[in-house]
Amino acid sequence: MKPAAFRYHAPKTVDEAVALLAELAPQDGRVLAGGQSLVPTMAFRLAKPAHLVDINGIAALNRIAVEGGKLVIGACVRHSAFHQPVCDGPLGKLLTDIVAHIAHYPIRNRGTFCGSLAHADPASEWCLALTALDGEVVAKSARGERVIAARDYFKGIMTTALADDELLVEARLPMLAAGTHCGFYEFSRRAGDFAMAAAVGIYRLDGGKIAEPRVAIGGVEPNPRRIGEAERALAGAAPGDTAFRAAAKAATAAVDPLEDITTSADFRRDLVLAITRRALERAAQS
Numbered sequence: 001m002k003p004a005a006f007r008y009h010a011p012k013t014v015d016e017a018v019a020l021l022a023e024l025a026p027q028d029g030r031v032l033a034g035g036q037s038l039v040p041t042m043a044f045r046l047a048k049p050a051h052l053v054d055i056n057g058i059a060a061l062n063r064i065a066v067e068g069g070k071l072v073i074g075a076c077v078r079h080s081a082f083h084q085p086v087c088d089g090p091l092g093k094l095l096t097d098i099v100a101h102i103a104h105y106p107i108r109n110r111g112t113f114c115g116s117l118a119h120a121d122p123a124s125e126w127c128l129a130l131t132a133l134d135g136e137v138v139a140k141s142a143r144g145e146r147v148i149a150a151r152d153y154f155k156g157i158m159t160t161a162l163a164d165d166e167l168l169v170e171a172r173l174p175m176l177a178a179g180t181h182c183g184f185y186e187f188s189r190r191a192g193d194f195a196m197a198a199a200v201g202i203y204r205l206d207g208g209k210i211a212e213p214r215v216a217i218g219g220v221e222p223n224p225r226r227i228g229e230a231e232r233a234l235a236g237a238a239p240g241d242t243a244f245r246a247a248a249k250a251a252t253a254a255v256d257p258l259e260d261i262t263t264s265a266d267f268r269r270d271l272v273l274a275i276t277r278r279a280l281e282r283a284a285q286s
């Protein structure tokens with residue numbers, strides 16, 4: 001099937017793009033970034049936008065920089081930019097570990113980090129990373145600019161705090177101090193498939209004990225989220241099997257898993273037990 005007819009717009013600046021969105025969003029206008037989620041849904045006619053505002057020609061959105069202790073990722077930065085570390089230290093390595101699990105090479109060469117955040121698939125690895133790291137996104141419209149924290153951004157399955165006329169111009173992730181331990185683990189049936197469950201574990205060591213632990217789970221509930229129960233099980237404990245199993249058990253009890261035609265809630269809950277422990281084991285080895 002071919003997509004339904006639409007009008008194509010190619011702004012060259014962010015101001016032009018937000019002016020177009022102000023005019024066209026009420027007429028079913030949509031942003032086109034990498035097109036790796038939007039174009040297939042158009043081809044199936046699940047989406048029939050009347051206007052596409054293609055942001056790929058806006059050079060200012062194609063930037064990665066470290067500013068004020070944060071990694072800034074512009075809206076046109078592709079997944080493949082993360083095949084090598086984009087910044088020093090544990091954050092660059094964590095993002096490189098994660099990107100290998102997103103789809104396949106051709107999709108990673110077109111799809112964008114911020115497009116994944118805008119699309120907000122429950123199983124998106126970048127949505128999980130934004131959540132685990134307490135990142136933020138910058139949304140711009142003709143009405144102005146606002147910064148939205150990860151905890152306020154996700155509103156349900158493929159639903160975010162972005163308004164229809166807002167362009168997500170960049171995402172920001174806090175840099176991680178040298179010595180921070182980070183691990184990612186994902187389960188999917190085949191390489192390149194969406195995750196059935198994925199976990200990020202992050203902690204520092206203070207006198208040999210776990211400090212500032214973070215455990216976030218994706219692909220299990222409508223949105224990724226940090227699991228406070230698992231983090232409390234880790235805080236102050238010695239890193240190792242006992243603490244990691246206790247955190248995994250706490251995460252398993254805390255989640256309320258989605259069910260779908262192939263995966264029961266019980267199976268997803270079992271996956272959380274395994275992936276949480278494995279993400280923490282990888283963190284210990286990092």
Ligand SMILES: Cc1cc2nc3c(=O)[nH]c(=O)nc-3n(C[C@H](O)[C@H](O)[C@H](O)COP(=O)(O)OP(=O)(O)OC[C@H]3O[C@@H](n4cnc5c(N)ncnc54)[C@H](O)[C@@H]3O)c2cc1C
Nearest residue numbers: 031033034035036037038103111112115116118124125168
């Ligand atoms: C076979 C296949 C396998 C895949 N596997 C995975 C996977 O394992 N993990 C994963 O996370 N993803 C996966 N994807 C999706 C892929 O990562 C997409 O690249 C991503 O979801 C969307 O990014 P995009 O730049 O392609 O956005 P687009 O497809 O261009 O847009 C997606 C949506 O977001 C909106 N949007 C995009 N950018 C912005 C912006 N800057 N501001 C406001 N709105 C915006 C669009 O209007 C649209 O509604 C897969 C895709 C395919 C086809």
